[in-house]
Amino acid sequence: MLGYVLLLITVLAVASYFFGRKRAAAVVGGRQQELHSRPSYHGAYVAAWVGLPSAFLVLIWLLLQGPVIDNLLLWSLPPGTVDGLTSGQISLLLSEIKSVAAGNVFSEPSLAVQDAAARYHSWQIIARWAMAAVALSIALLGLFFASRRISPEFRARHGAEHILSGLMIACSLIAILTTLGIVLSLLIEALRFFDRIPALEFFFGLNWEPQIPIREGQVTGGGAFGAIPVFTGTLLIALIAMAVATPIGLYSAIYLTEYAHPKVRAVIKPVLELLAGIPTVVYGFFAVLTVAPAMRQFGDMIGVPIAPNSALAAGGVMGIMIIPFISSLSDDAIAAVPRAMRDGSYAMGATKGETITKVLLPAALPGIMGGILLAVSRAIGETMIVVMAAGIIASLTANPLEPVTTVTVQIVTLLIGDTEFDNPKTLAAFALGLVLFLVTLALNVLALHIVRKYREQYE
């Protein structure tokens, strides 16, 4: 039904575009120069009036229909049915009614429920038809209103442009509001967490054992929410990744801009950037199945025990993954240094190496820093490789050969299984998420700031 309504609105809008265009041309008898706006603008104006309000109405309707019907249902139940029920029990009751209405009956439902299910069924049908009728009439109203305005003087172009810019604002608002919503939900849930676990313990505790029993009879550990081991694990892995990615990325960028033949560069650059396109799960495989065993063998050879899950394997492979962030941005930054800088340096008798280290790299530093910071925030946010290759046990260690865990991995493990958001275990995920968000936000802001502050200072 919904699909048909939307399809109908679309068809109507398209048709009214052609209608408006034709009508505008007809109003002036085909002499287009007498129109203020070209006929297609008139068409677009009419189409917008037909399509947008009705589509908007359908959206609102869909948002409100569920809650409204639910409330009506509760209302219509025999008096006293819902007295003394918790909100959880009420929603259980509602879903029972709905599943009965959908024909899924497992046990014999009570008479009240059966009645309610019948009502629910009929109300739903009414609501659908009502929606279709209202949407259609709004579309027709729009058509009537907009097509009456078509006249030679009518500034349809301005109208269409206004509508377009309104649409653009709406789109950017959606992005902003979504971000805001995410941040707010993170913040609120994190605050609930800090109600139960003191922030001091979370930020400075050295013990992380979040698997507390949340249902009776579960056998788990004691429960401790000191996040330091998780933070240090994240830091360790990010450090290893950056230690791998920074030199490789930077040197390949220098090679590509300053030494490589243009033909070589044309091949190597896209191939390097391909690294960023490989799914992280594949990197995870690579880390677990190839890198980790190889490292263990090597460790055995030289007599150093290396755990099967190690920070080194995960960090190293993650480093490979983020090479393109550094190489690509550094490459752009170095290539953007004006020719005049190179000439100036060469003319002073500098060698290629001196020119690169003393002039090009300093001049390109903002861009390079931006790339590195982006890579860091990517490394901190990376989950899959770490889950697969570094383990999920939080241990406080600086030894890269031991398993560690990271913030993102902990969030995943905390939310797997039980997702009742009323205990410290699941709420801890939000606190971790908030920390992660703040750190990556700070890194991004810093990167932007650096890039902007030093941009084009050689101009």
Added chain:
Amino acid sequence: MEAQPAVRVQAPAVPEPREGQSVARLELKMAARDVNLWYGEKQALFGVSLDMFDSSVTALIGPSGCGKSTFLRCLDRMNDVIDGCRVEGDIRLDGEDIYAPRVDPVQLRARVGMVFQKPNPFPKSIFENVAYGPRIHGLCKTKAEYADVVEKSLTRAGLWDEVKDRLDESGTGLSGGQQQRLCIARAISVNPEVLLMDEPCSALDPIATAKIETLMDELKKNLCIVIVTHSMQQAARVSQRTAFFHLGKLVEVDETSKIFTNPTDQRTQDYVTGRFG
């Protein structure tokens, strides 16, 4: 006073200016003989031969695209960094072939400095801009020595008084004319013997231009200066000898006063009187 032939054919390996010329009392610093240059397949210079003397300014003039910059860049081998550029012929600095295999362009460029059309200070402090050359060539040992070189070069470039209180500010924050003088200070910081200037004033206003012209007068006392310019007045003001280029060929070279008053070649005549170019 006898006119020097515009283009010498069959130049001697170590050319000597002929006796009786007014320039003979000057010492020959650089000599180009039969220089041909190709950018890929396209030939940009055709048999250019030119003498450049110590303690004097040689001006290169000619219409746009005639190869002045190209020739200038041959003199410090800056064309080496351009892909597909090939130079033939003989260019000597103090009688020594600068294209000989054992000559390192890096060392050559310490002896032959260059100032570009657009001021191109590095995005570093004023101090570091000037100290750049001494640093890469290891000319100084102590901080005091560097400070000394920087002060001397900036003074010679006539910029010291304006920047002495802000040596650690960025060189790119100066005005255009100051930037160009900073670039001159940078170029002379390594005590070059030859200074090549490619339209050094074309981005500057008349006052900054006048400052740089005065500066050239001062600098030429112990330097061989070669300057490319589009301004006849500038060539007349600052140079002792002027070379006129046209379509990659050196048409005529002579004392500046002669080129501007009584040139031998019709094309030179047309150009300096503003009839083409």
